[in-house]
Amino acid sequence: MEDKNVAVKSEPAAPSDVxxxxxxxxxxxxxxxxxxxxxxxxxxxxxxxxxxxxxNGDWTIGVSILSDSLMVYIEPVIAWLCVTITPVSAILSLLAKLAKPRFIMEHKMMKDLFDVEWFWVIIRALGGIFIVMVFLQVGPEFIVGELTGTVAYNMVVWLGGLITLCTWLIVFLTDFGFMEFCGVMAEKIMRPVFKLPGRSALDCIASWLAAPPVAVMITVGQYEDGYYTDREASVVSTCFSLVGISAVLVHIQNLHLKHYFFPIYGTVCIAGVACAIICARIYPLGTKKDTYYKGVCNAVPQQLPANTSRFSFAMNRGLAKAQSVKSAGPLARLCLKNTADIWIGLTPVIMALATIALILAEYTPVFDILSYPFVPLLNLLQIPEAAAVAPTFLIGFPDQLMAAVVGGATVTSEYSRIVIAIVSLNQLIYMSETGALLMKSSLSINFKQLVIIFLERTIITLPFAMIAAHLLTA
Structure with a gap:
């Protein structure tokens, strides 16, 4: 695989006059x-x-409201685009590998989109096949069923609309100085506590209030623009892309714990901070290199000039960034390129990986078998119904809602359901969303590392979940 991360000096030459x-x-x-x-x-x-x-009675954010409102009218169009573009992506990727036509190989954007490694070609082909089968409801039930391929299909359509909209609107947050302003203001906290630059504070807030794919998209975009190193972007995208507030409510409702929303969400936030502090310092995140995407660094250490307040320096950085945007043309071209990459590169991957993971969870004992080592541990910790709780710790890996659905249906102990809620909400690495996004991204994160981070977060969160469950049910 091509190494896109090239080590650079810690203080590279400034790439522009701002x-x-x-x-x-x-x-x-x-x-x-x-x-x-x-x-x-x-x-x-x-x-x-x-x-x-x-x-409508739920807490959410503006872009989510806008997306949901638009999807009422354009969902059939988004679905048609998904069903059309996903197979085309697979066909052109195969064509690029086998025939190497000039219209792909001699056009930079086309080559970047379709000339990918064989692994991704196969994944795109599977995604194209699965999405057509689900759309036409043709094929075996284990692929097109309501708990497997249909779930993945609905996820792809929803993400297609949401992320496309976010791609065009996120520039207001990232390209007009607010990231620079936050970077200076938060540097004193983020660097010593999380080993991250100050600007990552904004990513963290966006992650906690928005949908996880939005947060990952912001972080990867900042990495590719040279503001984060590979290590920094990997930590932010795996440690701070928490489930959005509205999704937390759905999760808790499935576990019949709506009356505990605030204490559960508060515990998730506290445990999330602990996970970020610890995971940033241990393998695999702690051992990643501080290298920049394609060797280009646009990040400048946020050291205050003499006799200057932090707020004044932050405003100066923000105004400089805003002034550097001379016209909408370059931003529009970047948004167009990112949109093409989402539709060509991302939707097939999510469709394929989510369908495969959901098939394994629904039709095989894989997750039950893998969860066996957790049973003695949970028994030792005196968690009620340990044998029923253990699979929920792993079954959320394909999709975070599955832990809530299975736990709500099979676990009767309120104590255990509280533990399931807090642990599953803090695991973060869900293959139907963030996992697929991270594997497809330019970050040096592979499947093995995602599994390790998932397990690390599970173990770190468990004590917090037990304390909260004990206090709430005492």
Missing amino acids: RPAVGTMIEGVNTPFAYTKFLLCSFAGLALFLIPIKW
Whole structure:
């Protein structure tokens, strides 16, 4: 596999005139136009991605409301695009490998999209076959059934609409100075506690309030733009892409624990911080290299100049970034490229991996067998119904909601259901969403590492879940 991460010096040359030497203020950025761009676009990004809104009785964010509202009208179009583009992606990928036509190989964007490794060609082919079978309801039940292929198909359609919309709107949050502002303001906390740059604080907030795919998309985009190293982006995307607030409510309802929403979510947040602190320092995340995507670093250490307040320096950095955006053209081209990559590269992967994982969970004893080592541990910890609880710790790997569905149907102990809720919500690595996104991304994260991170988070979260369950049921 091509190594896209090339080691660079810790203080590379500034790639543009708006990224000065460390410890200096940028002159000439305090203009009315720069302030207008920074404030209006940052507010738009906050309103869309970070400000909680109560909608139809549930807490969510603006972009989710916009996506859901649009999907009422365009869902058939999105579904048709998924069913059409996914097989085409597989066919053109096979063509690029076998025939190497000039219209693909001599066109940079086409080559980047379709000339991929054989593993991804096979995955795209499976995704194309599965999505057509589910759409036409043709084929064996274990592929097209309501608990396997249909779940994956619905996930692909939902993600297709949501992530496409986010691709075009996320620039308000990432390209007009708000990331730079947050980077300076949060550097003193994020660096010593999580070994991350200050700008990752915004990713963390977006992760906790938005859908996990949105958070992963923000992080990978920042990595490819040279603001994160491979290690930093890997930590943020695997440790902070928490399940959104609205999804947490659905999860808890399936476990019949709605009356414990706030204490459970509070425990998830506390355990999530503990997981991030620990996982950032141990294998595999702690051993990843601080290398930049294609050797290009746009990150500058956020050291304060002498006699300058942190807020003033943060505003200066934000205004400089806002002023550097001269026109909408480059941003539109970038959004168009990212949209093409989502439809060509991502939807087949999610369809294939999610379907396979759900088939294994529904029709094979794989997860029951793998969970056997947990049973003695849970018995030792005196968790009620240990044999029924153990599979839920692993069955969430294909899709996070499966742990709640299975636990709600098979576990009667309220104590145990609280443990299941907190552990499964904090595992984060779900192959139907974040797992597939991370494997397809430019980060150096492979399947084995995802499994290890999943297990690490399970073990770290378990004591927090037990304490919360004991306090709530005492």
